[in-house]
Amino acid sequence: MALHFEQTALIRMNYWLMKSEPDVYSLQDLARDRHTVWDGVRNYQARNFLKSMQIGDLAFFYHSNTSPPGIAGLMQISQANLDDPSQFDPGSKYYDAKSTQEKPRWQTVQVEYEEEFAHFISLDRLRQEFQPDDLWVVRQGNRLSVIPVPEAIAMQILAIGRGKA
DNA sequence: GCCAACGTTGGC
């Protein structure tokens, strides 16, 4: 019945951008590992975005602090709302003494490798194509490592990365 | 390596 298709169409997909320094962990590392827990985020606004992610959401993998910086590819959220294990590990640089198993402060997601873009999209290109209010990564001074991307912008990024724009 | 931007901490 038609109602079935209308309900299917109500499923929401959200899009994100997540930064990593490729010297620390790159898209190519994720291609090798197939999936990884995105640990180490210690900013509350970024954590809140991580907590709102749902399985099946897509995230752009952004290479930061490298030359040139930019979007290298795509990944998919494969597990949602995990407690970041590094907060409990005294040997980790991300250890948080104020976190307990009963009251963890930091949540994250598991991401799964999706694709490496045929065309790496440099920050320069992103600045040419998008406005700071539409894509926060082109805002000057923006340091958030996890940001939402509006669907219409995400569609354009996908087209550019796949060489269809 | 420099440094602007900006988040966090802690004294008051």
Add this chain to the structure above:
DNA sequence: GCCAACGTTGGC
């Protein structure tokens, strides 16, 4: 609750 000091991010 203010805000100076401090630490970190990340482009260049």
